Amino acid sequence: MSQVRILLRKGLLSFWRNKAAVYITFLVPILLIYLFGHVFGLYRKDSGPTGIPIAVVNLSSEPAAQKLIAALRAEKTFAVITTRDLGKGATRPLTEADVRAGLHDNWYRYALILPADLLPDQDFGVRMKFLFNPRNEIESQMVNGLLQKTVFSNVPQLLGQSLQKNARRFLGDERFKRFNRTIANTVADNFGGDRDAIYRQTIAGDFGFSDLSRIDAKPELAPPGVPTGDGPPGLRRLDQSNAAVSPSPNRKPEIETQKPADIFSRMVKIETEQVAGKELKNPMAARLVGGYAVMFLLFAVSGSVTTLFEEKDSGVFQRLLSSPVRPAHILWARFLFGVILGLVQITVLFCAGRVFFGLDIFGHAGALLAVSLSAAAACSAFGMLIAAISPSAAAANGIATFVVLSMSAVGGAWFPVSFMPDYIQRVSKLTLVYWSVEGFADVLWAGRSLLEVLPKVGILAGIAAGVMLVAVWRFNRGRLFD
Amino acid sequence: MLALRKVTKRFGPITALDDVSLEIAPGEFFGLLGPNGAGKSTLMSLVAGLRAPEAGTITLDGQPVASGASVVRRNLGLVPQTIALFPGLTAEENLRIFGELQGLRGLNLKAALDEAFAAAQLEDRRRSLVKTFSGGMQRRLNLVAALLHRPKLLLCDEATVGVDPQSRNAIFEYLQRLNRSGITIIYSTHYMEEAERLCSRIGIIDHGRILALGTLDDLLTRLPFEDELTFPANSATAPLAAQLAAVGEITVVDGTHRFRPRPGYPLSAFFALAESLGLPPRLFTSQRPTLEALFLHLTGRKLRDA
Numbered sequence: 001m002s003q004v005r006i007l008l009r010k011g012l013l014s015f016w017r018n019k020a021a022v023y024i025t026f027l028v029p030i031l032l033i034y035l036f037g038h039v040f041g042l043y044r045k046d047s048g049p050t051g052i053p054i055a056v057v058n059l060s061s062e063p064a065a066q067k068l069i070a071a072l073r074a075e076k077t078f079a080v081i082t083t084r085d086l087g088k089g090a091t092r093p094l095t096e097a098d099v100r101a102g103l104h105d106n107w108y109r110y111a112l113i114l115p116a117d118l119l120p121d122q123d124f125g126v127r128m129k130f131l132f133n134p135r136n137e138i139e140s141q142m143v144n145g146l147l148q149k150t151v152f153s154n155v156p157q158l159l160g161q162s163l164q165k166n167a168r169r170f171l172g173d174e175r176f177k178r179f180n181r182t183i184a185n186t187v188a189d190n191f192g193g194d195r196d197a198i199y200r201q202t203i204a205g206d207f208g209f210s211d212l213s214r215i216d217a218k219p220e221l222a223p224p225g226v227p228t229g230d231g232p233p234g235l236r237r238l239d240q241s242n243a244a245v246s247p248s249p250n251r252k253p254e255i256e257t258q259k260p261a262d263i264f265s266r267m268v269k270i271e272t273e274q275v276a277g278k279e280l281k282n283p284m285a286a287r288l289v290g291g292y293a294v295m296f297l298l299f300a301v302s303g304s305v306t307t308l309f310e311e312k313d314s315g316v317f318q319r320l321l322s323s324p325v326r327p328a329h330i331l332w333a334r335f336l337f338g339v340i341l342g343l344v345q346i347t348v349l350f351c352a353g354r355v356f357f358g359l360d361i362f363g364h365a366g367a368l369l370a371v372s373l374s375a376a377a378a379c380s381a382f383g384m385l386i387a388a389i390s391p392s393a394a395a396a397n398g399i400a401t402f403v404v405l406s407m408s409a410v411g412g413a414w415f416p417v418s419f420m421p422d423y424i425q426r427v428s429k430l431t432l433v434y435w436s437v438e439g440f441a442d443v444l445w446a447g448r449s450l451l452e453v454l455p456k457v458g459i460l461a462g463i464a465a466g467v468m469l470v471a472v473w474r475f476n477r478g479r480l481f482d
Numbered sequence: 483m484l485a486l487r488k489v490t491k492r493f494g495p496i497t498a499l500d501d502v503s504l505e506i507a508p509g510e511f512f513g514l515l516g517p518n519g520a521g522k523s524t525l526m527s528l529v530a531g532l533r534a535p536e537a538g539t540i541t542l543d544g545q546p547v548a549s550g551a552s553v554v555r556r557n558l559g560l561v562p563q564t565i566a567l568f569p570g571l572t573a574e575e576n577l578r579i580f581g582e583l584q585g586l587r588g589l590n591l592k593a594a595l596d597e598a599f600a601a602a603q604l605e606d607r608r609r610s611l612v613k614t615f616s617g618g619m620q621r622r623l624n625l626v627a628a629l630l631h632r633p634k635l636l637l638c639d640e641a642t643v644g645v646d647p648q649s650r651n652a653i654f655e656y657l658q659r660l661n662r663s664g665i666t667i668i669y670s671t672h673y674m675e676e677a678e679r680l681c682s683r684i685g686i687i688d689h690g691r692i693l694a695l696g697t698l699d700d701l702l703t704r705l706p707f708e709d710e711l712t713f714p715a716n717s718a719t720a721p722l723a724a725q726l727a728a729v730g731e732i733t734v735v736d737g738t739h740r741f742r743p744r745p746g747y748p749l750s751a752f753f754a755l756a757e758s759l760g761l762p763p764r765l766f767t768s769q770r771p772t773l774e775a776l777f778l779h780l781t782g783r784k785l786r787d788a
Contacts (some may be wrong), residue, residue: 314569315562319627322530322560322637323583324552482533 020394028402035406038424049419051079052143053108055099058082060118063204064158068114071153077146081108099131103275106446109133110143119162121169126158129271135287135445139416151268160205177203285357290440291413293349294375294433295404300345301338301376301383302400308334309393312480327481331384331472338380339373346372364443367450371439374460378432381467388474407431412438432463483508483666484529484635489538491524491690498524499535500690506668506683508634511661513681514670515773517783521690522670523563526639529668530560542635556584559633563640565620566627569613573604573623576612577630584631591630598626601656618649625653629660636660638669642676654680674773686777693780702771705779710769711741711752713761722759726752 015021056072058065073080083091084098099111113129120127130147134140168176184199308330311317320330350368353359361368386403390396408414410424411433417425428434439456442448475481484506491499499521506512514522527533528540531547531554540547545554567576577598581591599605602622612620625641638657642650657680661667671677677684678698686694686701694701713719715734723739726732729751730743743752753763777783 313564315564315566316568318527318530318532318562319560319566319580320583321532322555322558323580323631324555324585325583 018394020392020398023395024398024401028398031402032405036409038421049139049142050076051422051425052077052110052139052418053081054078054143054147055081055094055102055108055111057094057096057099057111057113059116060114061116062118062158062161064161065114065118068151068158071150072112072147075146075150077143100275103131103133104446106133106135106442109135109139110147112147119158119165121165125162125269127269127271129273131273131275133275133446135441139418142419151270162205164203164205285353285359287437287441287445289349289353289357289359290444291408291433291437293346293440294379294411294436295408295413296349297342297345297376297379298382298404298407298433299400301342301379302386302396302404304338304341305334305383305387306393306396308387308480309390309396317481321481327475328472330481331475334387335380335384335468338383339376342376342379343372346376359444361444364447364449367443367448367453368440370450370457371436371443371453371460374457374464375432375436375439377464378436378460378467381464381471382432384471385467385474387480388471388478391479407433410434411436432460435459435463483510483543484668485539485541486525486529487539487541489525489528489535489540491528491533491535497690499528502538502687502690502692504685504692504695506666508666509661509664511658511667511669511680511682513677513684514668514687515672515674515677515684515777516670516687517672520672520687522672522687523639524690525687526560526637526668526670529635530558530637531555556631557634559628559631559636561625561628561636561638561641563643565624567612567620567624570611572609572611573599573615574608576623577627580627581630586631594630594632598630601629602626603652617644618646618652621645621649622653622656625656629665632665634666636665636667638667640670640672642671642673674777678773684773686773686780688777688781694776698773701773701776705771705776709743709749710771710775711743711749712738712767712769713741713765715739719761719765722756722761725755 015025054072056069058069069080069082072078082094084094085091096113099108099113102108103111109132111131113131115127115129117127119125128151132140132143164176164180167179171179180203181199184195184202187193187198187202188195317330321327350359350361350372354361382403383400386396386400390399410420410428411417411431412428413433417428417434420428435456439453439460442453442456484504486502486504489499489502490497502521502525514525516522524533528535529542529547534548542554542557545551547554568579571579574595577595578591581594586594595608599608602619602625604619604623607615607619612623615623621642621644625638628636636657642653645653654676657667657669669676669680681698683695683697684701685692694704713722715723715737719739723732723734723741726741729747730741732742733740741752743749749768753766756763756766
């Protein structure tokens, strides 16, 4: 037993003396838990995502349209965009063409069009169009649910207005006013209240629905995991409803018209149109594979640079540096090794994505190669920086574990960035993971060309160059080559 | 060939080399003898151009080493103290990489590899992974890896640490052959036996300073005695030891009396005294003064304890 005790003491002492092991065991998990708490918004008093941009095109002159927009603005989940910036402070209202371009270019992923016939003259009900680019599956589910909630909370008022509009057309203006005056007087006489106020409410189509709409209705999302066809799961209830709808004049084959089952939704006609990614066999995989490829690339490259320490400790550096080899040769060789390793790893992972999920990697080979190469270069430079700032291989492994996991979480490799708090979203854009994931999504989801992905390739190349410069500077001041 | 002029190197508050001046002629087998931490490896790293001194100059064939000029580096071969090889690669892959880094290509490289494997007696293990080699085999490969480009100056930094006697002998013989072929060798060690056996000239270094420099005979003449006699320390020899204290220095080390006679004291008198005390001659061993003794004389400490 005493032997066990002695060996146990040895184990504890050795562990305690190995500061890198202590940090990895205690400090790194604590920091990661703290950081992930921010990423997933655990420190917020409220819950759920905020500020997801949604474009709204209002072609309707109905006051109800403005109320609906106001209701959307009141939802913290959405950042409602209704105008286009023309520069120098000038703006103009968005058009459908604007939002289609914006959806395609990923400026926003959701758009609601309130048409001129929001309340049709020849029909009783409400019409609107919802365009979306479900680049983030989870986000799409959430947005669709919240959008339904907001719209349906305001449907009674809209329907009241629609009813009055049709009544005016049917009765004529004079009889319509007399009819409503009679109703207002009857209500006031029997239930109390001001006759004129009731008349104004009635003629505006508000039959007390404004009070109903203040009752917070919960969004009705499709259950997780329920298959939804090509559309996002949040639209399932609409997709699966049975009522017939009038076809849109310019309706494309992929446009679906929904027919809700309840009393209000039977009168609400929402056309939905997926603007991008319709042709993808497995949209989720397009994002998933890219995110995980970058994370594992970071792990692989960071791990490989620790061999620099092994070579230093073994005396190989002494041998090399006493020959015509310079420190810069060693560093750049290691950087290029990381780039090649990364490129091969990404290729293998995307090939696996092709086999398992049917990812279209050959249709966009040029753009995919450019993003992969720049991402690999950025990851390799990052690995070099970790080696440059670490005093030992063990410390480098600890730092790499912490930074790779943090950067993957913050950069959106696991979880849509749009679900994170605003300040995390701003930090996200400082990470190479964000730009890599976005670059891969541009290619695999949006089918962008080489020319179109060049800005993101440029950002990644810039990150690679900048980080590598810092790494070389640190190497020159560090003790790796002592 | 190699000249160090007033070289000083510091690591923070520690002065690793202190105003060291040294000249090594072509063809010399120069030994740098000193305990661990004496400054041997620092001196080697400065000569190899791995570090720059704070003061002083180091030139190889008139060219400053610190300049990092290719011609200087191509004339140097360094055998590091550690096994500076890639363990996951084969012996041939290792040597090929180091040879190519030295600019060898084609037939020249092939010839250099053949020669190296023959010298290391590893021809039949060319395609084996280095990590499967014994310590002695790795040491031999470590040595020949520094010789592929046929340097003029070979720096061996404690090249036989942890090597079995058989491999050590093989390495010594190879180094002596190299030296005879004209290669200048600087060999650092803390084993006086190695320095005595191999080196034509020896520098004794401690605390960053060269304490003594010369051939083995030159150095030993600096000792204030010429010979040393040893005999067992026991009750039978105690009377002899007591009388010898008057005619020389007598110490007891590890159960053995060491007697260093004063200059001029005839050994015949010693043996006559021993015979008169009934002690047979086979008890006595006559030893030549050693570098160990010189180091003790110079520093007041033993080489192995320093």
